[in-house]
Amino acid sequence: MKSQLADKFQDPGRGVYFIGSTPPKSTTQEEQLIEISGKLLARLEDLEVDGLIVYDIQDESSRIDKPRPFPFMETHDPRAWSQRLNSASGKPVITYKSVSSRSSEAFTAWLNEAWNEYGIKDLVLVGSPSSQGDIKLPLPKAYNTLADNEHDFNLGGVTIAERHAVKGDEHLRLLKKSASGCDFFVSQAVYNHQATADLISRYARTCRDRGEKPKRIILTFTPCGSAKTLEFMEWLGISVPDATKHRILDAEAPLAESIKICRNALEQIIETALPLGVPLGLNIESLTNRKEEIDASIQLYKLLKATLDLKLAEQALI
Template identity: 40%
Template sequence: MLTDKIRTKQSGILLYGITPPKVKHTSEEIEVIAKKHVDRISKLDIDGLVLYDIQDESDRTDEKRPFPFIKTLNPCEYSKKYLQDLKTPRIVYRAVGNFTSEKFTAWLEETKQSQVHSVFVGAASHEQQNNITLREAYSLKREVNDNLCLGGITIPERHTKKHNEHERVFAKIDSSCEYFITQCVYDLEAAKIFLSDYAKYSKENNKEMVPIIFTLTPCGSAKTLDFMKWLGINIPNYLEEDLKDSGNILEESVRLSKMFFEELYIFGKKRGIPVGCNVESVAIRKEEIDASVDLLNEVKKIIKDNE
């Protein structure tokens, strides 16, 4: 169903994103975490589960990382070994620079056995040393398994500075990307400007638009807010102050995320853009996990109310 929705360019695709457990955990601890993931996700009415491939990103900025980087399990291995009881389709992120050409080709061969969905991630910065580039990964995908349902990353905030994010998206579509998942969105204006230019370019160049899936992330504390900014997520100053002064950052971030998505969904629909949503649950606190499920349910209502 997920593949069909992507390839028929449907609006309202709903995803839930998680990070695999940290490598420091014992096998027994990973089993416990995986059981919790399976129990929680099996109850969600979603089109797909996103599994992130976390990179350090420390060489992207000189600013100190608010939280220490701890390597996580390979998302493909975690999915295959620990989440086998989960029937939900997967979208697995792949940080392509971690692979040699031979290893990446071998993984692509494996994807022929089932309809895998993936998002290829390039270097976090120009300083990062990579075995293969994003362009080379796209080329290998077309050679080895062109049927792989491939997505790309788009960053709407980047559009306000470089004004070419829509062109980058169409270039990736030409490289066989069939959908895009955004970085977490807290800058509504930037996202709307990007969508507007995306639709305009499509019309002027007679190109089909593919689904744009906006990522929403509940934020549980001022420190998490600082970490999101460190990751490059643009949070307007007024919004940051509103969140910190709200008395309950988590509750306010969920309210704002819901409002943002409703505006973006209606805005996209008017322009014929298939818009979807990916709700991230990357925290370990129960309160934040519960908030992500609540937000997912609210997003589902928005999609249904605007069918």
């Protein structure tokens, strides 16, 4: 059976809306897994969501010299966490998969298990966090392996506006990934709206020049309520302009300030993307397990979904 999300992604007149989730650490027992998934889904009961996104967390220490602000811990298999959330909620789940550490044959086996045993239909493939180390399966070869697979996965890719700001070629990466089968893209968390708007503008114009329709870009946003969270965001490669950092850290209510910043960023990106015909979506996550930031991520979801829905309704009148 084909992905439930594929048809929704094809309708440029509507947004698509997701909540991001990280699998619990691998030592978490079944009783706790039930409790954690129950709490997550209880938060979503009053929200209109199209689905969830489950990440495949990697160490990534090879990518950067700075120490990781929060210790890396192995997690449960993202496929199992996706299956659990899908079964409990009935919502589709997009599952991330880091591909560099296994051979093409092992990746094929992983794909077949994902489809047959875990019911995974929607995938985002992620390459190595750096060019260093033993890369057994580069991302382009992983796309080829997936294309040869018998199962009809709904495939997405990652887009990083910060990379475009430095190299100026992220739009070409998107076009290459589209040619490899990607039908949507999920951004890294946005705190530099200008970098994201620049990427979307270049991507849309290049698509127009080539006679192609832009694929949907799902924008990720996350609240930030402390210096430690901000440090982790920067460690992950999220670009936060100095003025934005100061706004958050100097505010009486940093979380509320970060939500205002995210809303403004979305409004700025929408003004670029919608006139150029780039379909958008939202993915809201909390980067920490702090209750305040998790609660803020739900507030952020409600606000940003309302913002995008309103802009889409206005666009439909033009």
